[in-house]
Amino acid sequence: xxxxxxxxxxxxxxxxxxxxxxxxxxxxxxxxxxxxxxxxxxxxxxxxxxxxxxxxxxxxxxxxxxxxxxxxxxxxxxxxxxxxxxxxxxxxxxxxxxxxxxxxxxxxxxxxxxxxxxxxxxxxxxxxxxxxxxxxxxxxxxxxxxxxxxxxxxxxxxxxxxxxxxxxxxxxxxxxxxxxxxxxxxxxxxxxxxxxxxxxxxxxxxxxxxxxxxxxxxxxxxxxxxxxxxxxxxxxxxxxxxxxxxxxxxxxxxxxxxxxxxxxxxxxxxxxxxxxxxxxxxxxxxxxxxxxxxxxxx
Amino acid sequence: xxxxxxxxxxxxxxxxxxxxxxxxxxxxxxxxxxxxxxxxxxxxxxxxxxxxxxxxxxxxxxxxxxxxxxxxxxxxxxxxxxxxxxxxxxxxxxxxxxxxxxxxxxxxxxxxxxxxxxxxxxxxxxxxxxxxxxxxxxxxxxxxxxxxxxxxxxxxxxxxxxxxxxxxxxxxxxxxxxxxxxxxxxxxxxxxxxxxxxxxxxxxxxxxxxxxxxxxxxxxxxxxxxxxxxxxxxxxxxxxxxxxxxxxxxxxxxxxxxxxxxxxxxxxxxxxxxxxxxxxxxxxxxxxxxxxxxxxxxxxxxxxxxxxxxxxxxxxxxxxxxxxxxxxxxxxxxxxx
Numbered sequence: 102x103x104x105x106x107x108x109x110x111x112x113x114x115x116x117x118x119x120x121x122x123x124x125x126x127x128x129x130x131x132x133x134x135x136x137x138x139x140x141x142x143x144x145x146x147x148x149x150x151x152x153x154x155x156x157x158x159x160x161x162x163x164x165x166x167x168x169x170x171x172x173x174x175x176x177x178x179x180x181x182x183x184x185x186x187x188x189x190x191x192x193x194x195x196x197x198x199x200x201x202x203x204x205x206x207x208x209x210x211x212x213x214x215x216x217x218x219x220x221x222x223x224x225x226x227x228x229x230x231x232x233x234x235x236x237x238x239x240x241x242x243x244x245x246x247x248x249x250x251x252x253x254x255x256x257x258x259x260x261x262x263x264x265x266x267x268x269x270x271x272x273x274x275x276x277x278x279x280x281x282x283x284x285x286x287x288x289x290x291x292x293x294x295x296x297x298x299x300x301x302x303x304x305x306x307x308x309x310x311x312x313x314x315x316x317x318x319x320x321x322x323x324x325x326x327x328x329x330x331x332x333x334x335x336x337x338x339x340x341x342x343x344x345x346x347x348x349x350x351x352x353x354x355x356x357x358x359x360x361x362x363x364x365x366x367x368x369x370x371x372x373x374x375x376x377x378x379x380x381x382x383x384x385x386x387x388x389x390x391x392x393x394x395x396x397x398x399x
Numbered sequence: 400x401x402x403x404x405x406x407x408x409x410x411x412x413x414x415x416x417x418x419x420x421x422x423x424x425x426x427x428x429x430x431x432x433x434x435x436x437x438x439x440x441x442x443x444x445x446x447x448x449x450x451x452x453x454x455x456x457x458x459x460x461x462x463x464x465x466x467x468x469x470x471x472x473x474x475x476x477x478x479x480x481x482x483x484x485x486x487x488x489x490x491x492x493x494x495x496x497x498x499x500x501x502x503x504x505x506x507x508x509x510x511x512x513x514x515x516x517x518x519x520x521x522x523x524x525x526x527x528x529x530x531x532x533x534x535x536x537x538x539x540x541x542x543x544x545x546x547x548x549x550x551x552x553x554x555x556x557x558x559x560x561x562x563x564x565x566x567x568x569x570x571x572x573x574x575x576x577x578x579x580x581x582x583x584x585x586x587x588x589x590x591x592x593x594x595x596x597x598x599x600x601x602x603x604x605x606x607x608x609x610x611x612x613x614x615x616x617x618x619x620x621x622x623x624x625x626x627x628x629x630x631x632x633x634x635x636x637x638x639x640x641x642x643x644x645x646x647x648x649x650x651x652x653x654x655x656x657x658x659x660x661x662x663x664x665x666x667x668x669x670x671x672x673x674x675x676x677x678x679x680x681x682x683x684x685x686x687x688x689x690x691x692x693x694x695x696x697x698x699x700x701x702x703x704x705x706x707x708x709x710x711x712x713x714x715x716x717x718x719x720x721x722x723x724x725x726x727x728x729x730x731x732x733x734x735x736x
Contacts, residue, residue, distance in 0.1 A: 288500075291505075295461060296491060296522070297522055298488065306518075311509055393509065393556065394554070394556045
């Protein structure tokens with residue numbers, strides 16, 4: 102029986118040692134959801150990287166003669182309606198999935214977090230303006246704005262990434278601003294102000310590190326949402342354009358053959374599920390590992 | 400540093416602070432004046448909401464933006480009221496520092512204590528990261544943190560409340576400020592630690608020749624730690640003077656009431672504490688006259704007419720009461736009882 106040591110208990114000087122970064126990996130490898138999430142995410146990343154140098158078959162070559170083959174030694178997961186190898190499609194598809202996720206979440210984080218921090222730091226009309234603008238963006242359905250953008254700029258990967266990225270901003274603005282406001286009300290921010298720090302430095306040194314754990318979790322959720330959104334847009338024909346494969350497009354193609362070859366929808370679906378689950382677990386783990394208060398207890 | 404030792408380091412004249420609350424504008428502080436020479440210590444005593452902390456925040460320039468400050472606060476002769484925030488940032492933590500009430504929350508949980516103590520040094524002086532770290536260890540050692548060199552890289556949650564308060568003291572003292580404001584520094588700590596922390600602060604104040612403003616609602620803490628004191632009630636200073644003089648010749652009915660409300664050792668079993676009847680007035684609708692009028696036992700009509708002027712009952716001992724003749728006569732009995 103071991104009782105967990107309460108966080109405020111004074112541990113003896115001998116047991117205290119700097120924890121970051123020396124202990125980080127040791128703790129990380131013991132953290133179950135971090136390890137599982139990390140493994141799944143690495144698998145997706147590995148698939149994307151592998152596709153750059155090797156795929157069992159070309160993902161672009163059409164071989165209608167051997168369409169809709171069941172799994173075999175040559176085609177491990179069979180072929181699709183155009184005779185393309187499913188494994189190769191999944192590998193290459195991982196590329197666009199990751200790209201969409203990283204770029205769209207990157208757009209969302211860059212603008213969303215900066216605006217959210219600004220709103221919390223400045224308050225007053227600045228905050229009102231930022232929040233009302235993000236309400237306005239949020240009120241617009243993502244798919245609708247993607248269609249709108251596609252109408253202006255033409256459908257394609259860039260359009261869908263931009264649309265998804267813009268759609269991410271208001272969520273991240275809200276999450277950032279909400280948690281940043283809570284940090285601004287804490288006494289250590291007052292103490293920081295009393296030691297002569299200005300709003301910008303307090304934001305960077307005190308507010309941001311304290312909202313970071315929340316943002317990391319939110320970012321992994323957003324990443325998962327971006328993958329789903331990309332799949333949805335590709336499914337509607339607004340995202341990745343043929344012949345470029347993507348998991349969403351594969352679902353789209355499989356739809357018409359759902360009764361003849363249901364497995365065609367299962368493979369990309371499972372791939373999306375693995376990526377989303379992996380990222381969520383990874384985010385959970387990172388949040389725990391980055392919080393010095395939780396580091397002793399798990 | 401400019402000026403002779405006799406020139407006041409801090410001079411507050413007729414300070415008034417209006418805060419915008421959800422219940423409308425509130426005159427949180429009215430007509431507060433005091434001055435503090437280098438090395439002097441001043442206590443601010445009063446119950447919650449009497450304006451002690453708001454006064455301290457005004458000195459630090461940390462009032463909310465909607466607050467309206469009137470009067471004058473001078474540090475070494477230069478005016479602080481209306482000073483731009485950028486200029487105030489250069490003073491805070493450098494020439495004026497503050498210790499807060501809650502050591503559990505006054506430290507950033509995400510940074511090591513060494514970094515937090517070194518921060519003001521890095522900000523206000525030109526010292527290198529290594530020098531700042533060395534100085535931080537020296538400071539932590541000075542405030543009595545055991546094994547400072549080893550624990551400098553530990554996080555706030557690994558310390559007890561008393562140790563954390565020592566860390567915040569080290570932070571406040573890092574740049575050798577001229578003025579230290581301690582806002583109820585021991586309220587959140589248990590009694591045995593309280594004494595140690597107050598002794599530490601007193602030692603440091605004497606050692607470095609700082610001026611200190613100590614805020615407390617604990618008369619005992621005030622009695623033992625400051626040379627002069629001000630009793631605040633409803634945003635006004637009702638009595639001020641040398642600590643000894645105020646304690647021996649309490650002139651204001653409120654000061655006397657505070658004193659009677661103290662629990663005493665050796666009191667007979669079953670003795671009830673004497674309380675002051677009534678409640679603290681809302682700052683949003685203060686009476687026109689003496690703020691204590693509604694709870695005062697010797698109130699007269701003229702008390703309610705206008706805010707009483709400060710009466711000097713002896714050298715440097717002022718009482719904001721029109722009935723000092725009666726109250727001071729009673730006071731003799733109050734102390735004796």
